[in-house]
Amino acid sequence: MLLKYLKQLNAYNEKVINYNYCLNNIYWDMETETAFPPKAVEKTSQVIEFLSKEITNLLVSKDTIEMIDYLTENNKSLTPIQKRQVILLNRAYNRASKIPVDLQTKYEGLKIKAQSVWVEAKEKNDYSLFAPYFKELIFYNKKFIKLLEPKVHPYDILLEQGEFGMTVEKLDKFFDVLKKELIPFAKATIEKLESINTDFLFKSIPLERQKAFSNYLARYIGFDLNKGLIKESEHPFCMGIEPNNVRFTTHYYGNNFISSIYSVLHEAGHGIYEQNQDSELEGTMLQGGASMGVHESQSRTFENLFGRNYYFLKGLYPNLQEIFPEIKEVSVEAFYKGVNKPENSLIRIEADELTYSLHIMLRYEIEKMIFEDKIEVDELPKIWNSKMKEYFGLDVPNDSKGILQDVHWAGGMFGYFPSYSLGNAYANQIIEEMKKEIKLDEFLEKGEFGPINYWLREKIHRKGMLLDPDDLIKSICKEELNPYLYINYLKEKFRKIIEMNTDVSN
Numbered sequence: 155m156l157l158k159y160l161k162q163l164n165a166y167n168e169k170v171i172n173y174n175y176c177l178n179n180i181y182w183d184m185e186t187e188t189a190f191p192p193k194a195v196e197k198t199s200q201v202i203e204f205l206s207k208e209i210t211n212l213l214v215s216k217d218t219i220e221m222i223d224y225l226t227e228n229n230k231s232l233t234p235i236q237k238r239q240v241i242l243l244n245r246a247y248n249r250a251s252k253i254p255v256d257l258q259t260k261y262e263g264l265k266i267k268a269q270s271v272w273v274e275a276k277e278k279n280d281y282s283l284f285a286p287y288f289k290e291l292i293f294y295n296k297k298f299i300k301l302l303e304p305k306v307h308p309y310d311i312l313l314e315q316g317e318f319g320m321t322v323e324k325l326d327k328f329f330d331v332l333k334k335e336l337i338p339f340a341k342a343t344i345e346k347l348e349s350i351n352t353d354f355l356f357k358s359i360p361l362e363r364q365k366a367f368s369n370y371l372a373r374y375i376g377f378d379l380n381k382g383l384i385k386e387s388e389h390p391f392c393m394g395i396e397p398n399n400v401r402f403t404t405h406y407y408g409n410n411f412i413s414s415i416y417s418v419l420h421e422a423g424h425g426i427y428e429q430n431q432d433s434e435l436e437g438t439m440l441q442g443g444a445s446m447g448v449h450e451s452q453s454r455t456f457e458n459l460f461g462r463n464y465y466f467l468k469g470l471y472p473n474l475q476e477i478f479p480e481i482k483e484v485s486v487e488a489f490y491k492g493v494n495k496p497e498n499s500l501i502r503i504e505a506d507e508l509t510y511s512l513h514i515m516l517r518y519e520i521e522k523m524i525f526e527d528k529i530e531v532d533e534l535p536k537i538w539n540s541k542m543k544e545y546f547g548l549d550v551p552n553d554s555k556g557i558l559q560d561v562h563w564a565g566g567m568f569g570y571f572p573s574y575s576l577g578n579a580y581a582n583q584i585i586e587e588m589k590k591e592i593k594l595d596e597f598l599e600k601g602e603f604g605p606i607n608y609w610l611r612e613k614i615h616r617k618g619m620l621l622d623p624d625d626l627i628k629s630i631c632k633e634e635l636n637p638y639l640y641i642n643y644l645k646e647k648f649r650k651i652i653e654m655n656t657d658v659s660n
């Protein structure tokens with residue numbers, strides 16, 4: 155019997171992996187500059203719907219339920235990899251079986267419509283266009299929550315999708331610390347560093363040279379271009395179709411070459427995680443990231459903890475100046491300060507390392523109010539604007555630069571934003587451990603990424619989805635989520651930059 159069900163598990167995996175492979179190729183085509191004729195949209199949507207339904211039907215089928223039940227009862231005879239698959243299958247089944255397929259299908263259709271309305275609303279700067287869809291998206295999510303688990307905090311159910319084990323209780327504590335520590339520190343630091351010059355970051359630089367540098371940079375930090383590629387899209391993203399087929403995008407601006415450099419570092423960070431999966435996980439559903447937060451910890455590590463590290467930039471700088479002679483006269487110290495200058499800004503995706511999590515905190519507070527039934531959709535712009543004033547001291551000039559700026563809510567992604575901040579915090583906890591074992595700054599200065607990526611692979615990447623995020627972090631750091639390492643890192647880093655800045659100006 156065991157053998158029969160293990161064979162069935164393999165057959166199930168093969169089907170779902172192949173369906174997802176097709177789906178991801180379609181998504182990639184739609185999102186990137188690959189030729190995609192407008193008239194192809196309708197048929198493509200049908201194919202997406204068909205494949206998605208096949209995956210759900212397969213999961214909730216009688217055969218699969220029998221298999222899950224048998225393997226759950228007889229899990230003592232399973233290997234750790236098989237055991238883990240059964241646990242995750244149980245979770246997926248629980249979710250899928252409680253939400254009627256029709257309801258889910260209607261919701262998928264609503265999301266597609268809502269996203270196109272959101273684009274229009276943002277362009278026309280008209281929140282009232284999007285508000286009815288926003289209400290409906292929230293309505294569906296509240297309904298799902300009731301069907302799934304009416305007893306816990308409704309937001310916990312949303313969190314569970316991206317960050318298993320995360321709860322409002324833990325996040326409240328996390329953001330309370332950030333609020334208390336980070337807001338006053340950021341405010342004072344921004345004032346002290348106002349004099350940093352960043353003009354040279356906005357010089358006009360031909361896109362061809364920027365593109366050449368992207369490939370160089372991705373390879374420099376250990377992204378394998380034999381198992382991946384880089385293209386362009388409006389908003390950069392990474393897609394791990396499988397470890398030998400990892401793709402990401404960036405966006406080039408003629409007069410802001412830094413933007414693409416940091417997008418490449420961020421997305422390649424995601425990509426390296428996807429490429430470094432253990433071959434033992436091949437053919438299972440365990441390839442990928444432990445959670446959204448852990449995935450984000452890897453991208454933020456490459457973008458900020460490495461990419462905005464003084465020693466990393468010092469090592470990279472001669473090559474950077476060679477490709478971009480426009481900054482020949484700029485010292486590495488001035489460059490370092492320039493790419494680290496903190497500012498109060500309206501837009502999350504343009505926010506710097508110091509203020510980034512405050513943007514997330516604002517969104518978390520609003521989402522919580524929505525799902526605790528404490529606010530109406532029509533009031534949201536007002537709440538958004540007042541929080542921007544409170545945390546950043548900024549007046550929001552219009553809703554496109556306020557409540558309408560992110561695509562997440564239009565795409566039904568509620569409870570997703572916290573993973574960005576968790577990523578920042580996890581990244582710092584993980585790097586603290588790495589520094590105990592290897593001389594990180596020395597390797598960063600020499601551009602030797604072999605030992606760095608080996609460490610990350612052993613501790614995180616190769617494990618795919620074998621562990622829940624909490625357990626993975628505990629296995630590396632011997633403790634759970636801890637916001638203080640993140641805050642202390644920011645305080646120490648920016649105190650040094652203030653010192654550096656004072657030395658120069660005196």
Ligand SMILES: [Zn+2]
Binds near residue numbers: 420450
């Ligand atoms: Zn990311």
